[in-house]
Every structure is written in structure tokens, then in C-alpha cells.
Amino acid sequence: xxxxxxxxxxxxxxxxxxxxxxxxxxxxxxxxxxxxxxxxxxxxxxxxxxxxxxxxxxxxxxxxxxxxxxxxxxxxxxxxxxxxxxxxxxxxxxxxxxxxxxxxxxxxxxxxxxxxxxxxxxxxxxxxxxxxxxxxxxxxxxxxxxxxxxxxxxxxxxxxxxxxxxxxxxxxxxxxxxxxxxxxxxxxxxxxxxxxxxxxxxxxxxxxxxxxxxxxxxxxxxxxxxxxxxxxxxxxxxxxxxxxxxxxxxxxxxxxxxxxxx
Numbered sequence: 001x002x003x004x005x006x007x008x009x010x011x012x013x014x015x016x017x018x019x020x021x022x023x024x025x026x027x028x029x030x031x032x033x034x035x036x037x038x039x040x041x042x043x044x045x046x047x048x049x050x051x052x053x054x055x056x057x058x059x060x061x062x063x064x065x066x067x068x069x070x071x072x073x074x075x076x077x078x079x080x081x082x083x084x085x086x087x088x089x090x091x092x093x094x095x096x097x098x099x100x101x102x103x104x105x106x107x108x109x110x111x112x113x114x115x116x117x118x119x120x121x122x123x124x125x126x127x128x129x130x131x132x133x134x135x136x137x138x139x140x141x142x143x144x145x146x147x148x149x150x151x152x153x154x155x156x157x158x159x160x161x162x163x164x165x166x167x168x169x170x171x172x173x174x175x176x177x178x179x180x181x182x183x184x185x186x187x188x189x190x191x192x193x194x195x196x197x198x199x200x201x202x203x204x205x206x207x208x209x210x211x212x213x214x215x216x217x218x219x220x221x222x223x224x225x226x227x228x229x230x231x232x233x234x235x236x237x238x239x240x241x242x243x244x245x246x247x248x249x250x251x252x253x254x255x256x257x258x259x260x261x262x
Contacts, residue, residue, distance in 0.1 A: 002187035026147030054079030079109030148174035
């Protein structure tokens, strides 16, 4: 059985992960001196690639004071561009940021950006998209999708589907001001708690189907492998982390969620 190790230390400390920060269409900065504000700026500094999914570029532009906008330039803006304002597009074009429009309606803006990251990760040609050079990465990307929760429920479900589907990256984190989530594949997992950013609440949600076998340690309400997790039955929500380390053994994919300090 495969063994995995996870940590949210990348949210508050320097990290060896090759982070690709992918901003979705939410406000990435919620006000000065908040935990969310500090996390976003930390992630920006740690990232080796920074992408805006369509209207996320509006949010990034508008959240910054004019004199700071030139310091927060994404490496790419991609999507169908139905939300990107003309004034924002002009600003980023003038500052050398590539803007790539794809009209394919079978994929949403998040997935269009993920396909760009796949191209960069493999160091291959940009395919049918143009305007940005394909650059190989020293390590597989650890994707951090910022703004994955909040807003319309159907879009949040689509974001979860991306984390479930795209297993070509080293890690795939979904994050909002309030939550961090990632998929645990079948196997044994060790999770290190980051008390600088996590509030101690957590959940284990079956994703893609029922999960017949789950064993945990380090939680207030541990699972012993005898209960099935499934919609229509038991979900482990509003659980609590009581040890510095959590272990999870699962027979099927699970979504691990933790609350973040506000």
C-alpha cells in the first residue's frame, strides 16, 4: 500500500515545493493584516508560477493600490476571457503579461489554466495555445488553487472535480480564506498539522464514491475501519485534530479538509 506525507507548512514557511499559484475569480486579499492577506502574499513570494483564471485578473488588479500593481504581475492570464475587463487587459499587456484566450466551452477557466501548467511541467510545446514560452520545471508543480471555495456551489463542485481528476501534479491544494482541502488517494497518509495557520477543525469526505475502509489516529473522533463513509450515510465532518500528527489509512479517495485561522 502506498504511503504519503502531507503538510500545510508551505502556507507559513519557506518550502521546497515547486508551487504554482493559480488564482480563481475571487478577491485574493481581504484587507491588511489579516491571516488571509498574509497567506496570499506569502504564497505569491513562494510560487515559481502565478496564473490568473480569466476574471481573477480583475480581482488581483483591483485589490492592489496603484503603486503596488507592478509588483504583482502574473505569468499568465488564461481562460475564455469573457470576464476580463478591457482596462485590466490593457494594464497587464503593457506590463508584458501574456493573455491567452481559449473558446473551448467543454472546459472552464480553471481547467484551461491547469492545461497550461501541464505544458510547462513537461517542458513541451504550448500546443494550440500561443504567446507564452514553454519552460521546464525542476520539480513537478504543487498546485495551489486560491479562491476554490465561496460563490456558486456548481463552481465549487467543479473545483473539487479538478483536484480529483488532475493527479499529474505533485500536490493539488484547494484554498480559500477559510479552508484548505486536498484529495487523499488510496493508501496510508501522515498529515503534519501547521498550528500557525490551521484552526484544528477537519473533515474526511468521500469523493468519487463510497469508502469502505478508513482508519485514523490523532483525531477527537477517530475511525476504526468498521464504518463506511458515503453520501446518504456517514460523513466525518466537524472533527478535530488533537495531536500534532494525524494518520489516515483509506481504501478509496477522500477529501481532507481543515479550517484556517481568520
